[in-house]
Amino acid sequence: MTSLDLPVPPGFTITTEVCRQVIDTGEIPPGLWEEVDAAIERLEAKTGRSYGSGPVPILLSVRSGAKFSMPGMMDSILNIGINDEVLESLISWSGDPHFAWDAYRRFVQMYGDVVLGVSDHLFQEVLTELRRDRGVTDDSKLKLEDLQSATHRFKAIIEEHRPGELPTDPREQIRGAITAVFDSWTNRRAIDYRRLNGIPDDLGTACNVQMMVFGDLGEDSGTGVCFTRDPSTGQRVSFGDYLQQAQGEDVVAGIRNTVSLDDLAELHPECHGELIEIMEGLETHYRDMCDIEFTIEKDTLYILQARIGKRTAEAAVRLAVTMADEGLIDRATAIRRVNPASLEQLHRPKIDQAKAPSPLVRGVAASPGAATGKVVFTSDDAVEFAKAGEPCLLVRPETTPDDIHGMAAATGILTSQGGKTSHAAVVARGMGKPAVTGAAELTVDVINGIASYGDIDISQGDVITIDGTTGAVYPQQVDLIDPEQLPELRTLLEWADEIKGMDVRANADTPEDAAEARRLGAVGIGLARTEHMFLGERLEVVQQIILSGPGEERQEALAELERLQVQDFEGLLEAMDGLPVVIRLLDPPLHEFLPSRLELGQEALVRVRAGRPIDDLQAMSEQVARWEEDNPMLGLRGVRLGLMLDQLYLMQVRAAVTAYDRRVADGGSPKLEIMIPLVAATEELKRMRQMIDPEIGDRPIAVGTMIELPRAALTAGHIAEVADFFSFGTNDLTQMTYGLSRDDAEGLFLRAYIDRGILDSDPFQTLDVRGVGRLVRVATEEGRETNPELTVGVCGEHGGDPATIKFVKSLGLDYVSCSPPRVEGARLAAAQAELAD
């Protein structure tokens, strides 16, 4: 990195190390204030001005030196060092009482808000009143006496809320401001943000102290923000805002209209030229797009701050590829520059923020993209609307596996409960549908078909819009922008594919999903869940199989289902022709296909009240009771069901083999793999193979198993004797290893655990390396020791998580499999993992 010579106001920096000491000990390290005093003395000597007294005063700004701006983190405090005495010096130095009083007003307001925690709302009320009395809309139009009045009233407000705490001593002011920067590191919102973005809590922030330069010293002064390229699109265009006669916060406050950089060229041609040169220099220096704050004081340009600029996903991709093309960075750097998790957004319709109204409520941004449509409250209604060609949004308190068909039919999902890992969120992300969850202010009354917020009622058929990227819910239609094709994305992923040493497959249960996944670059299906094929219209046939017991009726139902499954499997093999397709035999407990006794009891109550008979419900209830389990997750499911009800798995294998044969007969190149779920003991898989291998015969069809129980991982060396492949079902493996059920835990304690830092991150989003990851490592190593030909992959939701991809890449896994919308991100993450090795 070449060094840069920037016109920065003089000042000094307190290092990150100090912040870390504050985090560790909760106290300012001894000697710090003495060092600050000495630094200020050096500043006075250098500038010939003085802090706190003297004819030519210095005011200071304090700014966090964190590499990223974080919500909740203190950004800056300006005009530090002012009091009644300094005010007088400032007036005589500037010859402008209006400017000086405004600096005083700003200091009191900002210090009161940011350091002392007095709500800014109280100060704004005063300003609003003053503007109204004066008949202006802009603080800069206030008269001197207004500013004096504001300053006095602000002091009174602070005195009321934090009596005696507004320091008049400039030394105390600077100490308070520095302390506030460090304290804000442990601010709740900053902690949340770091947690969400994987930034370590002990990183800390530096603190920059600068001499104030004033953008509000007259018309030949001003302040601005600019980016070296457009942060929304990544395009190489001039991008910035400038505001004459103003201080930093005025630019973003939005009361006065800013002008563009081109306008700046007219106002201050010399400064503009200098700025453009600096922007180029900064970009060359940082080899990335930069975000710059600058001030012009009496025609002199000062750079206050420059850092790597935040960008949208689209901009990130375009910046990475164009900068690589320009030779500014190499391809590896381009690949590293883009957050894999963000790629999903590129394919979703967006809200046109410029035209968006204000939202009704906000929930959790659970699955990105926006959707607009008519409200429905039940999954069956969603299906009805979809059939009629009406886009609809499914609105529920929460969703359950019973809602899969409704979620598939809806264009978006809105729930009043649940977070980022709720059923609705997980399934929506899997389906690539926008979702807002946990919109807690919304009361969803499914029975009466009304969602309400205060006085506002939303009924079935009303059009609303949700933005899963921001969590916003709008009670009307909002214009959406269709996603554009981004040629740079294709280029970036081509570069990624050249590098990555691990395949990316997709989890897909339908030919449509399979085709979509293939288009997005998946090189196979890592998990086709057959249980989703058992729902909808087929549910009745499935119930017949379960409830009829062995005999002719069951046989007929099985034959019917076999016929349908052949079609299912043929479609998948065709869509993925030439690429591997892993079909997992039925996994969930059978009673998931039956009504619950609780529901039957509720219906019985309704009927009895209406004087109708309930014999059929009671009969059903007795049958269902046989299959109900206290802990279905730990019950009769997967291979256990396959061994106890052998007809079912045999039927599925026969259907898969028939589909395979048909594809071969049609000239296709099917690559079928059959996966047995929930194996805990080698003998289970051995027995199952004895049962199904004769159906497979000498066809080149691999048979393998999920590794989703701790015991399977711990005994993988044995299981590998009878398995052609392993696929880690990391969702269940996490549930069993932690002993927690995701659905139950989410609301009852898991979210609280993460919020309170008991868990560093959600183990269902990023694989827990220390516990679950250890099992993955053991199973991979010992499985391959037994069977060096063993193919090993991951098919849990973690398969799309970049951190998890990096971890499993380090173990040498062959592939990850994830939902289609996450395939591109996974390809990129796999390349990043390779680069990290």
Added chain:
Amino acid sequence: MTSLDLPVPPGFTITTEVCRQVIDTGEIPPGLWEEVDAAIERLEAKTGRSYGSGPVPILLSVRSGAKFSMPGMMDSILNIGINDEVLESLISWSGDPHFAWDAYRRFVQMYGDVVLGVSDHLFQEVLTELRRDRGVTDDSKLKLEDLQSATHRFKAIIEEHRPGELPTDPREQIRGAITAVFDSWTNRRAIDYRRLNGIPDDLGTACNVQMMVFGDLGEDSGTGVCFTRDPSTGQRVSFGDYLQQAQGEDVVAGIRNTVSLDDLAELHPECHGELIEIMEGLETHYRDMCDIEFTIEKDTLYILQARIGKRTAEAAVRLAVTMADEGLIDRATAIRRVNPASLEQLHRPKIDQAKAPSPLVRGVAASPGAATGKVVFTSDDAVEFAKAGEPCLLVRPETTPDDIHGMAAATGILTSQGGKTSHAAVVARGMGKPAVTGAAELTVDVINGIASYGDIDISQGDVITIDGTTGAVYPQQVDLIDPEQLPELRTLLEWADEIKGMDVRANADTPEDAAEARRLGAVGIGLARTEHMFLGERLEVVQQIILSGPGEERQEALAELERLQVQDFEGLLEAMDGLPVVIRLLDPPLHEFLPSRLELGQEALVRVRAGRPIDDLQAMSEQVARWEEDNPMLGLRGVRLGLMLDQLYLMQVRAAVTAYDRRVADGGSPKLEIMIPLVAATEELKRMRQMIDPEIGDRPIAVGTMIELPRAALTAGHIAEVADFFSFGTNDLTQMTYGLSRDDAEGLFLRAYIDRGILDSDPFQTLDVRGVGRLVRVATEEGRETNPELTVGVCGEHGGDPATIKFVKSLGLDYVSCSPPRVEGARLAAAQAELAD
């Protein structure tokens, strides 16, 4: 071992190796029959008699040479080598057509039954008819023509069922008999027995072929069985049965009365003397009690078979200790001789088998000992009866945690469902109460208060008797024998304690259990489950805590519960004064203390039908819904509850500390340890300690954790940083590692898995070494690496299982903890484990 010179009839042995080949290949190894022919030729040469022809015939017997007799295993086939021609030789050799025809009749009957599988019932019908016609009760009183008729009719019966399969060629007969011995090794019942007793399937059996000597050649002949000591009591007394003019099976058939060995002394003084000498020789040789079959042929004694004798638990203990005292064996051998699992029986009342009627039905022998009492169908009734001083038996289809108070009140438990590991079985064993489970022929109608079997109805208040040692259920009072004090047991356990390198603690929740455990030799409480203290009358207070939410009402309920818990804990510490007491904080999910919505719904249905309001039920149902989980086992319980509802754990710790202080004030020496359940992450335990350590202050109270989740085991090296001790909760650890819920799995597939050999044994009875055991090993090693002072124990039900004790001893664990009735067995098993090292 000295060699023995016994008067054994001449013969030869086919080795176990041959049997193993048969097991492996399913076929008789080539060349075997040629070897058998050659051996018979040598036998002919040695005796000067001939097999199959010739003037002095040889008949052969074939006998399994298995070390143990096994149900389903073929024991012997006698009189082999007879046909019409040989019959004539036998008549002329013996001069006794009655004897010869009887040998023929016996051969046809036995070969038909044992080798050809024709039901013996058909043959017995013929004999019964002949005896009736002849007016006798004993086959030996039948006339010659009766025996001839029987032989012909037996042949016809065989011809009808297995046409052409009764061989007349003596060579074929011996081959068929030998094959039958080997085949019976893989007989279903034999397999079950081996599984239950841990005998490997590939052990195999030898096959002994002997020349027949005849106990039925006249009054100077006879046959008998004797033991070198009394196999029921182990006492050194003459013990045997002798039957004049008879063959082996007549002794056990019980048609004619046998005489004692003393009587034999009168009949055959010389043979008797010889037998007594041989018995002594055999005991000295085998250094154990022997079971001997002998025959006297014309005043000459032959020993047909001698093996280690089976014995009762009482006999095993007495034999071991007296033989060690006699110097026949050393103390280590004495300790090895006794099955630890059998000791539990010694403290239970027994059925006086001599006086027992035949049982009504048989179920699973779930918890040993017998109990008699009045039938009750609900736990509340059990409590009522117990209060009134009426011994009662709780009869249910199955039991649930709601029945704990009823099970505690009853003297025994009988269920129509469930096996050896059902809730009823596990809890009954834990409580040391007799139980019969899975008596499937019994229909238990709790609603109407009737248990029925065919026409027989048993109503509330009827007296029945159950025998948990055999599984028998009697529809009346049966005399019970009280257990005697067995001084030899005390001696044996003293020897065991001198050897064992691992402590045995007990799982006990009440002062009574603690005192009992201490009496049985427990050196502490390894697990005091506080949840049992929350039931019964206190349930209402607990519900108040859960449902009231934070606030005064909850505080009051907590205070009330704290007061009660202080008493609970004080009692435990007093009963175990000077020894460690591990108190585990509340573990199960809170909704276990609430009614289920299903139950509430059922009650609502009843009320609506009766026209009564259900508002209270609906209100309760809504409150309960908040706590209901799909998989409570994986939900909000243990430390999770402790962190989310911190008042609860704090209250428990305060109560424990108060109890500790009171004991100290009373001059006691309490050794309190506090255990946090269900820890998955170090941070959970760390936070919990931050919360409770201030309550503990500087008292020497250890704080540790259960290791019952796979993740806890996998990260034990970290957890040990903040734990003073580990205790493996092997029940939950097994559930999570296998991903199976014991209660759900038992009936739905677990029993079938064990029956079909998919699992070698029930992982809830004997620890799964390969999977769960690996976690125990990893956690122990890594925990101790971090914290060398770490105390490590096992407190799951496995703590009382000898195989598990042996395994954890090999890992160097400090203690096992088990239910009080299993403490003595565990002490013995710990000594055996030490000896095995």
